[in-house]
Amino acid sequence: MLGWMGFYEERVLPRVIDVVLGNRRMQQVRRPSLAGLSGTVVELGFGSGPNVPLYPAEVDRVLAVEPSARARELAQRRIAASSVEVTFVGLDGQSIPIDDRIADCVLSTWTLCTIPDVDAALAEVKRVLKPGGRFFFLEHGLSTDPKVARWQHRLTPIQRKIAGGCHLDRDIEKIVRDAGFGFERYTTFTIGRPKVMNFMYTGVATKAT
Numbered sequence: 423m424l425g426w427m428g429f430y431e432e433r434v435l436p437r438v439i440d441v442v443l444g445n446r447r448m449q450q451v452r453r454p455s456l457a458g459l460s461g462t463v464v465e466l467g468f469g470s471g472p473n474v475p476l477y478p479a480e481v482d483r484v485l486a487v488e489p490s491a492r493a494r495e496l497a498q499r500r501i502a503a504s505s506v507e508v509t510f511v512g513l514d515g516q517s518i519p520i521d522d523r524i525a526d527c528v529l530s531t532w533t534l535c536t537i538p539d540v541d542a543a544l545a546e547v548k549r550v551l552k553p554g555g556r557f558f559f560l561e562h563g564l565s566t567d568p569k570v571a572r573w574q575h576r577l578t579p580i581q582r583k584i585a586g587g588c589h590l591d592r593d594i595e596k597i598v599r600d601a602g603f604g605f606e607r608y609t610t611f612t613i614g615r616p617k618v619m620n621f622m623y624t625g626v627a628t629k630a631t
């Protein structure tokens with residue numbers, strides 16, 4: 423039987439994320455980050471599938487990685503309404519049970535904050551990408567404003583408890599660069615409130631051949 427925390431994380435949180443990150447405003451934020459996706463795409467932390475209606479026409483198929491059964495259930499309506507074939511291939515971005523060099527692109531939107539060993543996940547991204555493959559990301563993380571960053575460090579232990587393991591203070595640019603990727607496009611921006619969650623990183627990182 424699920425304890426209260428298990429019930430919250432498995433049944434309640436996926437629905438909250440679906441509502442908060444699945445609205446029209448967030449769709450507008452997502453759209454530019456997905457521009458250029460093509461071919462076989464591995465999506466990390468697929469969630470309830472809010473990116474599905476936004477996949478460019480050049481996307482052939484999506485191999486989805488998502489641990490939450492409730493999120494996968496919520497995703498069904500979006501998958502059914504799309505012409506893109508979506509297959510759930512794994513539960514954990516730290517260890518994806520698919521072959522090396524299978525993907526043209528990997529996509530992650532607001533997921534690198536949550537994966538416990540994010541460096542292991544980036545190593546998996548590299549492994550599954552074809553030579554010259556591209557990693558598309560849209561993530562919140564460490565602010566460049568030192569005052570905000572201090573609060574992000576302070577609040578991360580609480581945030582991890584209430585938001586399914588989410589870290590407020592990950593330096594996404596450094597994490598992606600340190601994993602050995604170069605950037606084809608990259609930018610940061612802020613959106614909305616609270617400030618501890620409004621610093622966004624988005625870009626396309628390339629794996630050397």
Ligand SMILES: C[S@@+](CC[C@H](N)C(=O)[O-])C[C@H]1O[C@@H](n2cnc3c(N)ncnc32)[C@H](O)[C@@H]1O
Nearest residue numbers: 443467468469472490514515531532533536537
């Ligand atoms: C904040 S939600 C974002 C969901 C979706 N990508 C979006 O853009 O709305 C983070 C997602 O990462 C998933 N997740 C948590 N741990 C994970 C892991 N180890 N590997 C892959 N995904 C994970 C969660 O279940 C959740 O669906």
